[in-house]
Amino acid sequence: MKPVKVGLCGLGTVGSGTFNVMQRNASEITRRAGRPIMIEQVGARRDNPDCDTTAVLVSRDIFEVVNNPEIDIIVELIGGYDTAYELVMQAIANGKHVVTANKALIAVRGNEIFQAAREKGVVVAFEAAVAGGIPIIKSIREGLTANQINWLAGIINGTGNYILTHMRDEGRTFEDVLAEAQTLGYAEADPTFDVEGIDAAHKLTILASIAFGVPLQFDHVYTEGISRISAEDVAQADALGYAIKHLGIARRVANGLELRVHPTLIPKQRLLANVDGVKNAVMAHGDAVGPTLYYGAGAGSEPTASSVVADIVDVVREMGADVASRVPYLAFAEPNRDVEILPMEAIETAYYLRLVAVDRPGVLARVATILSEQGISIEAIIQKDANDADLVPIILLTHRTRESEMNEAIRQLEALADIAGDVMRIRVESLNDQ
Ligand SMILES: NC(=O)c1ccc[n+]([C@@H]2O[C@H](COP(=O)([O-])OP(=O)(O)OC[C@H]3O[C@@H](n4cnc5c(N)ncnc54)[C@H](O)[C@@H]3O)[C@@H](O)[C@H]2O)c1
Ligand SMILES: N[C@@H](CCO)C(=O)O
Numbered sequence: 361m362k363p364v365k366v367g368l369c370g371l372g373t374v375g376s377g378t379f380n381v382m383q384r385n386a387s388e389i390t391r392r393a394g395r396p397i398m399i400e401q402v403g404a405r406r407d408n409p410d411c412d413t414t415a416v417l418v419s420r421d422i423f424e425v426v427n428n429p430e431i432d433i434i435v436e437l438i439g440g441y442d443t444a445y446e447l448v449m450q451a452i453a454n455g456k457h458v459v460t461a462n463k464a465l466i467a468v469r470g471n472e473i474f475q476a477a478r479e480k481g482v483v484v485a486f487e488a489a490v491a492g493g494i495p496i497i498k499s500i501r502e503g504l505t506a507n508q509i510n511w512l513a514g515i516i517n518g519t520g521n522y523i524l525t526h527m528r529d530e531g532r533t534f535e536d537v538l539a540e541a542q543t544l545g546y547a548e549a550d551p552t553f554d555v556e557g558i559d560a561a562h563k564l565t566i567l568a569s570i571a572f573g574v575p576l577q578f579d580h581v582y583t584e585g586i587s588r589i590s591a592e593d594v595a596q597a598d599a600l601g602y603a604i605k606h607l608g609i610a611r612r613v614a615n616g617l618e619l620r621v622h623p624t625l626i627p628k629q630r631l632l633a634n635v636d637g638v639k640n641a642v643m644a645h646g647d648a649v650g651p652t653l654y655y656g657a658g659a660g661s662e663p664t665a666s667s668v669v670a671d672i673v674d675v676v677r678e679m680g681a682d683v684a685s686r687v688p689y690l691a692f693a694e695p696n697r698d699v700e701i702l703p704m705e706a707i708e709t710a711y712y713l714r715l716v717a718v719d720r721p722g723v724l725a726r727v728a729t730i731l732s733e734q735g736i737s738i739e740a741i742i743q744k745d746a747n748d749a750d751l752v753p754i755i756l757l758t759h760r761t762r763e764s765e766m767n768e769a770i771r772q773l774e775a776l777a778d779i780a781g782d783v784m785r786i787r788v789e790s791l792n793d794q
């Protein structure tokens with residue numbers, strides 16, 4: 361049978377992994393796909409010493425690959441929104457199928473890309489874009505099709521989880537562990553995407569769309585990163601029986617959908633609390649199936665390539681199929697545009713607060729009064745010993761309350777003469793997984 365020809369654009373961390381997995385497992389992949397698949401051409405600015413490309417056509421201009429009439433499938437692994445967008449749109453215009461690992465591109469421009477692809481009858485596959493090697497797109501889009509998804513929550517940034525884990529276990533600094541994650545090829549070209557939660561928000565945008573059938577709406581995701589988490593918060597959370605994890609949460613509620621990315625305290629016995637290092641995990645709760653959990657490497661060269669290659673094989677299988685009978689890009693034949701994404705102020709959750717008070721009589725009572733006036737009830741309060749400057753750290757856990765009420769309470773607490781500096785707030789979720 362005539363081989364399917366792939367054009368690989370970008371030969372960095374994921375590109376080189378894809379190249380090597382395709383070569384190493386060629387015969388197994390052919391047996392699975394039912395026909396040979398070959399990398400016909402590579403588009404790369406420079407050679408990558410990790411790949412032997414001598415038997416392949418190499419072009420320094422990726423647009424030569426996309427305009428090569430021999431190529432059936434374009435694999436976009438250059439990253440970013442601009443050139444990658446042009447490349448993908450040109451591939452679609454040329455009638456080629458596309459495989460990409462680019463969550464930024466799908467989250468921000470996916471609606472237009474899928475529209476163009478639909479008109480041309482080509483497949484755009486993006487399994488590697490969310491949670492690296494975990495087949496999470498396929499699991500939710502196809503495996504959970506029977507369900508109404510109630511909520512999903514995931515550790516969906518490998519770099520951030522790697523940083524939190526190594527800060528906690530080895531007492532290392534944020535900067536030191538981030539530099540290591542960059543060396544290992546986990547971080548985005550701009551690592552603020554990882555540590556400020558933007559990458560996780562891209563991925564949550566995509567997950568929410570395939571889980572709830574809403575359009576991709578990156579602008580509506582509440583996004584907070586891990587850069588303000590201190591070693592002290594990690595230790596206090598631990599002493600209270602919680603782990604701090606950076607989560608993407610999407611939840612169906614009566615009046616709409618919550619979409620939020622932020623550091624979260626979760627009870628240590630939860631499965632998600634025990635996902636460490638570069639590993640990712642997504643828990644999806646369906647009305648029929650209950651809680652389900654998907655775990656694996658969230659970043660890295662060959663783990664991510666595992667998803668890219670799976671998509672290439674899927675595209676090969678779908679190439680001959682009637683367009684109308686293909687799995688919809690975003691799981692639903694039509695997105696529901698009427699679901700409101702709730703503003704963060706309307707969301708209810710429990711909170712961990714850490715504040716530093718001047719050691720004076722009555723300060724705890726004043727803190728408690730402010731919280732109670734906002735209707736916030738306290739679950740636990742811990743007052744530490746005063747330090748040399750007569751400052752006392754106070755740790756509070758609250759019951760569930762509305763974010764707008766907590767915002768007002770924090771505003772009033774920070775205005776108290778007794779309180780030094782800012783109040784640290786971390787949301788607490790029980791995420792029952794049983
Ligand atoms: N690294 C991971 O673990 C991981 C996991 C999942 C998804 N991703 C996504 O995969 C994509 C690639 O990430 P990466 O980590 O491999 O990045 P990378 O920086 O290692 O590789 C990108 C490569 O593309 C090349 N490139 C960029 N623009 C080019 C152009 N115009 N012409 C030719 N070459 C060009 C760069 O020189 C580089 O070699 C990104 O969208 C990223 O978000 C990465
Ligand atoms: N920078 C991303 C790569 C995987 O998408 C992460 O660390 O999770």
Ligand code: NA
Nearest residue numbers: 487490492494
């Ligand atoms: Na994936």
